[in-house]
Amino acid sequence: MSSILELNHITKRYPGVVALDDVSVSFEQGEVHALLGENGAGKSTLIKILAGAISPDEGTVHMDGEALVNITPALSTRKGIGVIYQEFTLVPTLSVAENMFLGKEYRKGAFLDKKAMIEKAKEVLKELDVEIDPSVPVRQLSVAYQQIVEISKTLVNDVRVLVMDEPTAPLTNAEVESLFRLVKRLVANGVTILFISHRMEELFQIADRVTILRDGRYIKTLNMEKTTSGELISLMVGRSIDEQYPARESNIGETVLEVRNLCAGNFIRDVSFSVRAGEIVGLSGLIGAGRTELVRAIYGADPMTGGEVWLNGKRVELKSPAVSIAQGVALLPESRKEQGLVLKMSIADNLIMSTAKRLSQWIFLKKAQCAQIVADYIAMLRIKTPSSAQKVVNLSGGNQQKVVIGKFLAASPSLIFFDEPTRGIDVGAKHEIYQLMNKLVAEGKAIIMISSELPEILGMSDRVLVMHEGKLVAELDRSEATQERIMHFASGNAAAS
């Protein structure tokens, strides 16, 4: 085997964070090379560099020994690098063949050469040994077949390196099997596969080698045959939980929230747990495990299909966010821009969004009182802004997040869901948010925190709940929770550990 693609000393910095820090790794021709790392380890940055979507600040990419400079998406494609992203890039209303040739249609003069495209599409699909009619609109296909179309799309160009980002996430077991057969066939033809997956057991089935990234740094490359999932997990999460999580004294009181046999959507099944006053409960699990769906159902943002919610010993029906807020429940949504903020509005208007009614006399807003409260929250949360009339779109991520937090704190909740409270914000603001959470539980509020960062879960939680595929699979006390154990349950291993 010979090295086809080499990354040398790649560094990529974003404001406040180094996404890739001097990473060097080489990929052999005809291997399945897994990339492993937590969220934020730098995998997607690396893929984006290969795809030409972003360019590295330092370092070089060599293909067949030749340096690729200023990689653009077009150059990347021409060199035979194909990327299959987690989100499909298919146009649902167009046919399979039309999708495969989107942007690179065969032409006969000024006209499309449909016949040639259908022929080529058939040829590619036959090579993959799948039975899909190339003239069928993509939306009529199942997810698994859509993914095959995604793959065939890259095969239309002579692909030599194929990057697959979490390709198995949307697939059922049987579909994963057929995807793997397809991968093996590609490898046999000399294609190199970069395979990203959080599902450890899959890597042992399919990958030849694995490279572990952590916090943007290269950690190690191993032969899959010579490693164990235990070793991989500890390499992946290896860092110690240092002082970034401020200490607090737990002072746990009465049960605030009790959820019994909750079902929601298509796959949240039979979830039961409780949270007490003064407690931070961490909700862990892989992406897609149903954590966000669970809290949204409790909060009334999405309908529950079964089960009961009890607040302070009383059964409640939290039918809508409005009801929840009135009952003293608050949700910090997963994505602050899409769900948390009205970007076009001012800081002040965003902050009083949930509480305007309480700050008014008859129908009129008490402006002076509002201004006071807004000023108080800006000071308390240390939101950096020249004025409360500033539109939130102009704030940094950390300050935006503080506005969302301020918005629901103004409603004085007793139970707060934090969904990924520190995603995409810098270390300083993270620390402030942790301190704030400690202060809230010290005041006797109950907190449920969803986080994909294990150190954050371990650093902040009194108890950890682990979800896998819509079910609650483990409940771990602070003393017995370790990154390895959480990962073990989160990847769907049986309860016996």
Next chain:
Amino acid sequence: MKESKINQNLRQYAISGVLVILVLFFGITQKSFLRLDNIMNVLRQISVTGIVAVGSTFVLLSGGLDLSVGSLLAVTGTLTASLMVNYQVAPLPAAFIGILASVLLGTCNGLLVQFLGLPPMIATLGMMTSARGAAYLISGGLPIYDLPEPLKFLGKGTAFGVVPVPVIIMLVCFALGWIVLETTYFGTNFYALGGNPEAARLAGIPTALYRVMTYVLSGLACGIGGIVLLYRVNSGQPAAAVGMEMQVITGCVLGGVSLSGGEGKISCVLIGCLVVGLLSNGLTIMQVNEYWQQVFTGLVLILAVCIDRLTKMQHVKRVKK
């Protein structure tokens, strides 16, 4: 940061600048332009559009669109006229029923958009066509003349001898709209709904209610506008206010209301309507023919929105830096 703030203000007040320039231009070049009776004339001409624009401001701010306004005006006018002339209903109850009909049709728009999930453009386009048909059915296809006296002052009267009553009604509507949007606790909710419906819902705002409410308000504004128009033209015209929706949208957009929702000041909408009215009046005085007037009005709209876009783009660039 400072620059962007100036920029924001600039955008907000750009339309006032356009107004000042128009007034100066016509005022200097045309002697009769700045005469009190001509000013009042302009105000009277924009009064119905202005009243309707108050309702549409709510709809647009919340991210919706109401194309049916002209037809609702016609339904109100013909229904009220028909009740008075053909059924001898007293003017006041007749006007009330006319307005109520418009409110009900507006409510239908709201329900179709909110609960059946129809795109606002489709729902109100359907309403525009059907309600226009209804107006023709009510009037039997012909204008209804010989309205009784009592409420005629609504169209023809003046207060203090100079200010036309329709203008006063328009200003009252704008004042009410301003009070709701700027001073009540629920005013901001319309902006939140248009700016980010999901965030608004998660913040506990009953977004469904507010969305329906905007179309109800638009229906109410059309009802009031319909009565004013009825007495201004002194007859129930089934073909009244055809194309009104475009004038209203022009006024709102000139006033800085974003068609994607969430942005705009109702005070600027008044100025936007004034700009349209002044432009048409000034050009008429200059004896520019009507076809050229249309060309200019269209160009002013495009120009105003271009300025808005450009300042926004600059703004985005600066933020990204």
